[in-house]
Amino acid sequence: xxxxxxxxxxxxxxxxxxxxxxxxxxxxxxxxxxxxxxxxxxxxxxxxxxxxxxxxxxxxxxxxxxxxxxxxxxxxxxxxxxxxxxxxxxxxxxxxxxxxxxxxxxxxxxxxxxxxxxxxxxxxxxxxxxxxxxxxxxxxxxxxxxxxxxxxxxxxx
Numbered sequence: 001x002x003x004x005x006x007x008x009x010x011x012x013x014x015x016x017x018x019x020x021x022x023x024x025x026x027x028x029x030x031x032x033x034x035x036x037x038x039x040x041x042x043x044x045x046x047x048x049x050x051x052x053x054x055x056x057x058x059x060x061x062x063x064x065x066x067x068x069x070x071x072x073x074x075x076x077x078x079x080x081x082x083x084x085x086x087x088x089x090x091x092x093x094x095x096x097x098x099x100x101x102x103x104x105x106x107x108x109x110x111x112x113x114x115x116x117x118x119x120x121x122x123x124x125x126x127x128x129x130x131x132x133x134x135x136x137x138x139x140x141x142x143x144x145x146x147x148x149x150x151x152x153x154x155x156x157x
Contacts, residue, residue: 005038012040022048030064038068063098075105085155096122096131103138116142 016032016140019025025048033041045065049058066081078101085098099122106115119135119142 004053012037016040016044018044018047022052022055022057026061026064029061033064033068042068044118056092059085059092060094062089063092063094066098066101070101070105073108075108077107079105090125096126096129099126100131100134100138107142112142 002079016028019028025044029044029048032044037124042065045061048055048061052058062081062084062156066078066085069075069078069081080124082098082102082105085092085095086102089095099118101121103115104116106112106118116139122129122135123132123139
């Protein structure tokens with residue numbers, strides 16, 4: 001009988017020492033995500049948000065959670081977390097990137113109008129950010145795609 005992967009993940013999560021300081025705790029979650037253990041990172045981000053929901057790092061925790069989902073192609077879950085950053089933690093350093101990732105997710109979900117709106121809002125809300133420069137390029141690509149894509153399909157007239 002194969003071992004239950006959820007049980008193994010829970011056991012591993014239980015073994016990780018949690019720092020008492022919110023900044024250290026968030027750093028642990030971020031390092032865990034960078035190390036590739038997305039399941040454990042999600043557990044840590046969620047614990048952080050339960051312990052310190054109003055902490056200055058809460059927006060970063062939501063963004064980090066979104067990133068773990070985004071890297072697993074779970075755009076709907078990622079959009080929820082990016083939405084939290086955009087709506088509740090607008091001043092956090094990852095807010096511009098949350099707009100950018102939201103636009104990417106909307107595009108993957110074939111929601112082009114929403115993708116454009118996220119990019120336009122990013123450029124309006126955070127005009128000096130690096131993400132806004134990227135948004136400008138992505139917006140131009142979205143604007144030119146429909147004309148280019150139509151002739152390739154052929155067949156239907």
